Amino acid sequence: MIFKKENTYGVSWIxxxxxxxxxxxxxxxxxxxxxxxxLITLSYFxxxxxxxxxxxxxxxxxxxxxxxLINFFIIIIWIFIPFTFPGEELLNIGKFxxxxxxxxxxxxxxxxxxxxxxxxxxxxxxxxxxxIIHALYRLKIAEKLIYLFFFVYRYLHIIxxxxxxxxxxxxxxxxxxxxxxxxxxxYAYLIAMLLIKSYERSQKVYEAMxxxxxxxxxxxxxxxxxxxxxxxFIIGYLISLSLIFIFRKGLI
Amino acid sequence: MIKVKNLSFSYDKEEYIFENFNFSLKNEERIALxxxxxxxxxxxxxxxxxxxxxxxxxxxIFDQKRxxxxxxIEVRERIGYLFQDxxxxxxxxxxxxxxxxxxxxxxxxKAEAKKIVSEKLAMVKMEGFEKKVTYNLxxxxxxxxxxxxxxxxxxxVLLLDEPFASLDKQSIKRMIKILNKIAQPFIIVSHNNLxxxxxxxxxxxxx
Numbered sequence: 001m002i003f004k005k006e007n008t009y010g011v012s013w014i015x016x017x018x019x020x021x022x023x024x025x026x027x028x029x030x031x032x033x034x035x036x037x038x039l040i041t042l043s044y045f046x047x048x049x050x051x052x053x054x055x056x057x058x059x060x061x062x063x064x065x066x067x068x069l070i071n072f073f074i075i076i077i078w079i080f081i082p083f084t085f086p087g088e089e090l091l092n093i094g095k096f097x098x099x100x101x102x103x104x105x106x107x108x109x110x111x112x113x114x115x116x117x118x119x120x121x122x123x124x125x126x127x128x129x130x131x132i133i134h135a136l137y138r139l140k141i142a143e144k145l146i147y148l149f150f151f152v153y154r155y156l157h158i159i160x161x162x163x164x165x166x167x168x169x170x171x172x173x174x175x176x177x178x179x180x181x182x183x184x185x186x187y188a189y190l191i192a193m194l195l196i197k198s199y200e201r202s203q204k205v206y207e208a209m210x211x212x213x214x215x216x217x218x219x220x221x222x223x224x225x226x227x228x229x230x231x232x233f234i235i236g237y238l239i240s241l242s243l244i245f246i247f248r249k250g251l252i
Numbered sequence: 253m254i255k256v257k258n259l260s261f262s263y264d265k266e267e268y269i270f271e272n273f274n275f276s277l278k279n280e281e282r283i284a285l286x287x288x289x290x291x292x293x294x295x296x297x298x299x300x301x302x303x304x305x306x307x308x309x310x311x312x313i314f315d316q317k318r319x320x321x322x323x324x325i326e327v328r329e330r331i332g333y334l335f336q337d338x339x340x341x342x343x344x345x346x347x348x349x350x351x352x353x354x355x356x357x358x359x360x361x362k363a364e365a366k367k368i369v370s371e372k373l374a375m376v377k378m379e380g381f382e383k384k385v386t387y388n389l390x391x392x393x394x395x396x397x398x399x400x401x402x403x404x405x406x407x408x409v410l411l412l413d414e415p416f417a418s419l420d421k422q423s424i425k426r427m428i429k430i431l432n433k434i435a436q437p438f439i440i441v442s443h444n445n446l447x448x449x450x451x452x453x454x455x456x457x458x459x
Binding site: 128133151155157205207208210212214 | 298301303328329333335337339340341343344345346349353354357358385387401402405
């Protein structure tokens with residue numbers, strides 16, 4: 001799970017920022033990064049993301065784990081793209097040739113994905129899930145989507161637990177996974193049982209909700225207030241964005 | 253407060269769980285429902301709450317006949333139902349929000365709801381749990397918090413489905429204390445007769 005308790009309850013100034021602001025900025029910046037096609041601008045975004053991540057004081061070990069995961073896919077890109085992308089040849093290895101455009105392209109993907117990942121980790125995982133849900137609600141995101149996210153988050157680990165229980169019960173009765181019909185059948189039953197249990201649980205949760213007077217609307221507790229820190233952050237963000245814009249357009 | 257006359261109910265129209273069943277709960281009564289597994293204790297609670305509809309017979313709650321879905325909306329607001337599995341009941345992220353869910357549905361303001369939360373948490377001796385994440389609680393704590401959430405609606409009657417199940421000794425003690433402290437009449441289902449004797453004043457046997 002990307003939301004980790006230790007990250008959620010940190011004490012850095014990024015943790016103190018208004019969750020609404022963090023969501024909006026993460027969303028906009030992720031878009032900007034995804035749309036940028038210029039190497040220098042991308043490096044600049046990565047630099048900004050690194051500054052954010054350093055300031056959020058997130059555990060380095062956790063950070064590396066997440067980054068290794070995403071960069072594993074990027075390594076695969078580096079293996080294929082430079083050889084297959086059409087363009088000017090840089091180097092010939094036997095029958096294969098590396099193109100400059102290919103390297104350029106792979107580099108861009110690397111910069112993009114890493115900076116978006118760092119951005120998301122620094123801005124979004126520094127909230128608790130309930131804060132994010134509240135913030136989405138205040139941002140007027142469609143309620144159905146929020147409920148979906150919320151219930152998935154709330155019941156995912158219960159379904160996982162249910163799965164573990166069932167699976168352990170299978171193991172307790174000497175189940176060994178092999179390549180035969182019995183194994184496939186058992187797994188199919190396991191998944192079917194999980195579906196039935198989830199369905200039943202959803203009914204029970206709904207019953208519990210209407211027993212407590214639920215009439216179709218959630219009311220959230222916390223109210224957010226924009227603080228001085230938030231305004232400073234917005235100003236800082238806008239300045240950093242305009243800096244690169246001015247620099248690249250040659251306005252200075 | 254609750255009167256049931258000639259109630260019949262079956263899930264499949266063949267095997268009747270209740271046939272001409274009669275039951276009544278009066279003020280200040282604390283009734284233990286005793287019976288084997290599958291004899292219809294939970295079904296009975298669901299019939300009272302209107303989650304299931306009876307095939308025939310009458311259910312009268314708070315001196316009014318209850319038949320249609322709309323009739324049961326008031327019932328659900330005035331009867332507190334503690335579910336057997338607390339994971340079904342606690343679904344909001346924090347304890348505070350979950351306990352406040354009922355009061356807010358009843359139209360209380362946020363400030364009032366917050367006050368109720370701290371009152372009820374104090375009542376069940378779980379002060380300081382407001383910001384805790386519900387699914388990280390232990391099974392016993394979940395049950396007590398779920399109970400606080402039911403009490404937060406200030407119900408007139410309580411239906412308690414296995415409140416002692418999967419609780420450790422300490423939580424059971426706590427539960428008994430709470431049950432002897434509250435003023436409401438209640439119907440309780442449990443298989444533990446020793447514990448039932450400590451909190452009820454009459455019993456019904458279901459067959």
